[in-house]
Every structure is written in C-alpha cells, then in structure tokens.
Amino acid sequence: MKQYFSLFRIRFINGLQYRAAAFAGLTTQFAWGFMEILAFSAFYRANPAAFPMEFSQLVSYVWIQQAFLALFMPWGVGGNAVEAIVSGNIVYDLARPMDIYNRWFFETIADRVSRATLRCAPILMVAFILPPSFRMALPSNLWQLSMFLISAVSAMCVVTVYCLLDYMSAFYTMSRYSAIFVILADFLAGGVLPIPFFPAPFRKVVELLPFAAMQNMPLRIYSGNISGTDAVRGIGLQLFWLAVMLIFGKWLMKRSLKRTVTQGG
Amino acid sequence: MITLTNINKTFKIAKRQAGFGRAVKALFSREYTLIRALNDVSFSIADGEMVGYIGPNGAGKSTTIKIMCGILTPDRGECVIDGRTPWRNRVAHVREIGVVFGQRSQLWWDVPIIDSFELIRDIYKTDAKTYQNSLDELTALLDLSELLKTPARSLSLGQRMRCEIAASLIHNPKILFLDEPTIGLDAVSKIAVRQFIKKLNAERGTTVILTTHDMQDIEALTRRILLIGKGRILLDGSLDELKKRSTERKTLVVEYIGNAPVLCEGMTPCETREGRVVITLDPVILSVSDAITRLAAQVSLTDVSVLDVSAEEMVAGLYKEYEI
Numbered sequence: 001m002k003q004y005f006s007l008f009r010i011r012f013i014n015g016l017q018y019r020a021a022a023f024a025g026l027t028t029q030f031a032w033g034f035m036e037i038l039a040f041s042a043f044y045r046a047n048p049a050a051f052p053m054e055f056s057q058l059v060s061y062v063w064i065q066q067a068f069l070a071l072f073m074p075w076g077v078g079g080n081a082v083e084a085i086v087s088g089n090i091v092y093d094l095a096r097p098m099d100i101y102n103r104w105f106f107e108t109i110a111d112r113v114s115r116a117t118l119r120c121a122p123i124l125m126v127a128f129i130l131p132p133s134f135r136m137a138l139p140s141n142l143w144q145l146s147m148f149l150i151s152a153v154s155a156m157c158v159v160t161v162y163c164l165l166d167y168m169s170a171f172y173t174m175s176r177y178s179a180i181f182v183i184l185a186d187f188l189a190g191g192v193l194p195i196p197f198f199p200a201p202f203r204k205v206v207e208l209l210p211f212a213a214m215q216n217m218p219l220r221i222y223s224g225n226i227s228g229t230d231a232v233r234g235i236g237l238q239l240f241w242l243a244v245m246l247i248f249g250k251w252l253m254k255r256s257l258k259r260t261v262t263q264g265g
Numbered sequence: 266m267i268t269l270t271n272i273n274k275t276f277k278i279a280k281r282q283a284g285f286g287r288a289v290k291a292l293f294s295r296e297y298t299l300i301r302a303l304n305d306v307s308f309s310i311a312d313g314e315m316v317g318y319i320g321p322n323g324a325g326k327s328t329t330i331k332i333m334c335g336i337l338t339p340d341r342g343e344c345v346i347d348g349r350t351p352w353r354n355r356v357a358h359v360r361e362i363g364v365v366f367g368q369r370s371q372l373w374w375d376v377p378i379i380d381s382f383e384l385i386r387d388i389y390k391t392d393a394k395t396y397q398n399s400l401d402e403l404t405a406l407l408d409l410s411e412l413l414k415t416p417a418r419s420l421s422l423g424q425r426m427r428c429e430i431a432a433s434l435i436h437n438p439k440i441l442f443l444d445e446p447t448i449g450l451d452a453v454s455k456i457a458v459r460q461f462i463k464k465l466n467a468e469r470g471t472t473v474i475l476t477t478h479d480m481q482d483i484e485a486l487t488r489r490i491l492l493i494g495k496g497r498i499l500l501d502g503s504l505d506e507l508k509k510r511s512t513e514r515k516t517l518v519v520e521y522i523g524n525a526p527v528l529c530e531g532m533t534p535c536e537t538r539e540g541r542v543v544i545t546l547d548p549v550i551l552s553v554s555d556a557i558t559r560l561a562a563q564v565s566l567t568d569v570s571v572l573d574v575s576a577e578e579m580v581a582g583l584y585k586e587y588e589i
Contacts, residue, residue: 006387014375092371094336096388097360258338 003098008110015114022118025069029123033066037134052196056137057223061194063127063136064222065215070115071156072215074163074189075182077111081167086174094257101253104167108160140224147231152218154238159189159214161245168249171256189214196225210241267310267333267440267472272342274303274328302328303339304496312439315466315473317487317504321584325496326476330444333474334364346440360389363438365429367445372417378428379413382435389436396435403431406461423454430458434465441465443475447482459485480580492583499587507579516572517544517556521564529559 037059044055053061070077081104084090093100127136139145166181186192188211195216198206206212217234220226226234280296302325310316320326331337332344335351335358344351349358372381386396404410407427417425430446443462447455463486465471475486483490483504490507492500500507517532520541528534528544531551536543546556553571560566 003388003390006384010373010376010380010384013380014373017375089369091331091334091336091366092364092369094355095334095359095362095364097356098388099356 004102004106007103007106008113011107011110012114015111016118019118022115025115026119026122029066029069029119030126033062033123033127036062041133053194053223053225055133057220057225058194059134060136060223061219061225063123065191065219067120067123067127068116068152070119071112071152072159072189072218073191074159074166074185074214077108077115077163080107081164082170085167085170100257101164101250104164105160108163109156112156112160137223139222140227144221144224144227144231147227147235148218148222151221151231151235151238154235154242155214155216155218158210158238158242158245159185161242161249162210162214164249165245165252168252168256185211185214188212190216190219194220194225196220208237210245213238213241266312267346267474268344269309269329269333270307270343272303272306272329272332272339272344273301274325274332274337274339276300276302301496303332306342306493306496306498308491308498308501310472310474312472313466313470314489315462315487316475317483317490318474318476318493319478319483319490319580320493322478324493326493327444329493330364330442330474330476334362334442335359360436361438362440362442363433363436364442365433365444365446367426367429367443367448370417370425370429371432372425372428374418375416377414377416378409378420381417381428382413382432385432385435391436395437399435399437403434406464407431407457423450423457426450426454426458427461430461437469438471440472440474443473443477445477446475447477447479455479455481462486492580492587494584494587500583507583515546515548515553517546517553518542518568518570518572519544519560519566520568521560521566523564526560526563532556 040058040062041055044051044058048055065072084093090100093103096103124136129135139148162185169181188206188209190212195203195206195212213234217226217238221231221234276299277297278300280298306325306329318326318329328337332339333346333351335355338352346358347361349361351358371385372378373384382400391399404413407430409427409431412420412424412428417428420428426446430443433441441462446462447458450458459482462473462475466473473486475482477483488503490500490502490504491498492507516535518541519526522540525537525542529551531547531549533545533547534542535545544556546553551559557566557569560569
C-alpha cells in the first residue's frame, strides 16, 4: 500500500505547483457558477411550479459542483496515462513491479484531490457569504452530510474507473483525444444540467446509467434533493457501477497489455 | 541466468500508401504487413556477464530487451530468467531487474530528482538502509550530488542520463538492461557512463546486457557480442574472435630512409611515396614480424605501425557480409 501512497504523494506535490492553472480554474468556476445560477433564477422566476428542484437545492448543487469540480469531472485528469500509451513511455511503467491499473487509478485520484484542494476553499468561502438567495446551505442534518461524504468518495471512484476505460481506449485508437466519451459522460452525469431537469421518460433511463452514479448522486444528496432511503439506494447504485466498471477495466487492461506493441527504441 | 529458446515475435503493421485516394480507400479496407521482428532467437547469458547486443536499426534488439523485461509477449518460444518467465510473472520479475531505455525518461519531469528516487524506492519496497547505501554509492560514482535537488526538466541530457541510470539501480537489481544508454551523450559523459557500468559489473557482479550503436561502448565494455540482424542471431562470440574472423588482412604503414624496399609475396602496396609505404598484409602467407624483418633488412625503418580494423569497420563489414 505504501507504494500507492508514495505515488499519491508525488502526484499531489506535482499538482500543487501549478498555481497559475489553479487560479485560472478558480476564475472559470466562479464565472460558470454565477452564470448558471443566474440563468436558473430567470427560469425559476418565470414559473416556479415547472421547476423540478427547489431553487435553494439548485444553488447548493451548483456551488458544490464548482468547488469540487476536479473530484468529479470526467475529462482533463490523468493525462499521463494516455500520454504513456501514445508515446510508448508505458514501457517504463511496465518495467515496475506494480499493477498498472491500480497505479493509474491512484494517480488519477491524487490528481483530482490535489486540484480540488487548491480550488475548493475560496469557492466555498464565497458561496457561504453570498446574498441569501444565492447562498450555499449546509446539509439539513448530520445523516445527510455523512451520506454526502460516502457518496462523494464513491462518485470520485466511479468517474475514475470510467476515465480508466477512456485511457485504455488509447491502446486501440492511439489518440490523445476522446471527446465524445467525456462529453457524453459529463452531460449524463448532470454536469451541465441536473438530471431532475431531464424530460420524464428519458430521465428514468438516465437515473439508472453508470453516469448517474457520478457527480449526480453526491450533489443531489448534499442539496437535499435525494434523502433518506433514496440516498442509501443511490449509494448502492454507485457501488454496483463501481464494481462492474472495475472488473471490466481490469479485464480490458489485461487484454490490452497482451497485445501491446511498443515500437521504436 | 538468462536463457532464450526459439523466441519468435511478429508484428502486424497497417500499411498505407501515399495520396488522398488511397487514404480514403484505407478507411474501408486495410492492408497489413507482417514483420517478423524475431525469428528463432536463442542464446543464454550467465550471471555476472556483460554482453553487447548489436545490430542495425530495426534488427530486433529492443524487441528482445522488451521480451526479457516482460513488456512484450512473444508469439512462440521460451525465455527463462532466474527461473521466471518474464511475461508470465511480470511483477515478480521486474522487481529483480533494472532497465534503462536511452530514448525515454523514467524521471518525473517537474519534481526534483530525489523525489523520483524516493518514489522508485517505495515502488520497489526497498528498505531504508539499502536505499541509503545505494543512493550514497550511486551519488558518488555518478557524481549526482549537485543534481538531486533539481527537477528533471532543468538537466542537460548527460546529467539526466546519469540520473536515469541511477534510478534503474536504486533497488539493486541483479540484471541490468541498457537500451542505448549513451545515445546523444558527449564524449565526457559517455566515458563517465562506461566507467560506471564497468565498475558496477565488477563490484556488484551485476549482469549487464547492453544494446548500442556506439562501437566504442562495445569496445570499452563487453567481451561478448551478440549480433542480430533481420530478427536472427547471426553471431555470438568475443570481440577479439570477431575481429580475427572479419579481418584476414592487416595494414602496415612504414616510414623509412633509403631506396624503396622490394616487396615479397603476401605484401600488396596500396600507397607509395618517397620515404613512406602503406602495405596490405595477408597474415596467412606472411606474419607481421616476418614482414618487418624483411623490410628492416632492406631499409632503415624510422616508423612502423600496424593497423587493425576498428570495431566500427568490423561491424560495418559484418552487416555487409550478412546483408542486413
């Protein structure tokens, strides 16, 4: 386990030094958060009855999402793995006494946590002191908060095992980009629009997909949109998809490595 | 102990011809070429040996190294290294070996070298004491003390290569694979790296397998050479043996005072001018000492030098001989 911790550590140190990137990210997330909330508030004012979430829930949803974007986003993390595959540097990873799947998993998690660490505090601070209607609220009780924490960790793991599948597609495509994969995941996970806003029949299907086990779950639990036994069931869904994608990912890795060819030098 | 028996590896490469029309066609039906990278490769290397693995580009050197490191799975054949089959027990196997790919980097680009080293220590689960000894030794031998706190991106190629080699040896491996370790290095760095490898082999008894295009590496380091071409092992022997084999002829450069000497059988003049003659000698007919005696009897010699072929020429000759 120590080796994974060290990997986590170096990746964390590595992530912390990109201050300019953190600052730029912070600005984007503020701007995005405000825009989103303002747009939704216009809709809400037009017809509160047609609004599928309470407005206060939506505000918390957006701020938590922006504060912890790096934990849940399906793109832009763990670029090293794809680079290693495409450039062939994976030979060095293979020359280490370590399981590559686990290695990439921990590296991606470390990447997420280091980025979130740099960015979450300022966003949370501001979100808690905004005027009341745009202010982020705390979860209604301790139970809800602990459900949120469990669900957040699960969501991070789910999106990471999904990303690993995405990295592994580079074994076959030899491409650094896999835009469709990630945009689809982001949309269906409620990254652009919370899932309650989806039209009814479509929404029923989406709620069961692995993407619903990503940011959708912790954000809605935090905001109180999902609570009680629904939250427990939601976490169950997360663990189910985590297990499925983990097993599939490990199998795919084994298969990919067997047919990997590293050319040139 | 490393034993390879009839290792075969074929790569399937998608072939595409130039031009737009053909590029569109290739979207629908692809042509593949099969490249036989390794064709019944067999050899064995004993513990503590230092072996130079040479051959032109694309001969299969790196493929062999990657198979021995457990990175590639061959199509057929067996490879047993200290009782392990590399691609079957990859994790257990790579713990015991070190590998340097001269054209790639294993150091973390943006963090100080020492952080990379510590990560490697933890990955290999090297205990603190062994690590410290190893690090001290490597720092002294490779002159790293100034470099350890610098991020890899700020190092020169030569400095980085020294760090790369150190990084591959932190866990004290029994076998070291070096895939073009001196590529792109200046003369001073090359000599430093060579001396280090030599010392490592002598003191730790590490088995070293080295691929290179630099014949000076081979001359300085290895007694045994494996020549590979078109996926086959063509020669396996000592550098001296190969030299003998590839050169029947020697070149004699003679400077003298007096009249031009009369050459006897076995000597062919290739360059003559006043006071100097260059002779090609066939040692089967006439030995070098006999030739000098004959010449000395006729003229007063001021300078005689016997030229052997260099490893460089020898290998070029071998490539030509085997048409690879």
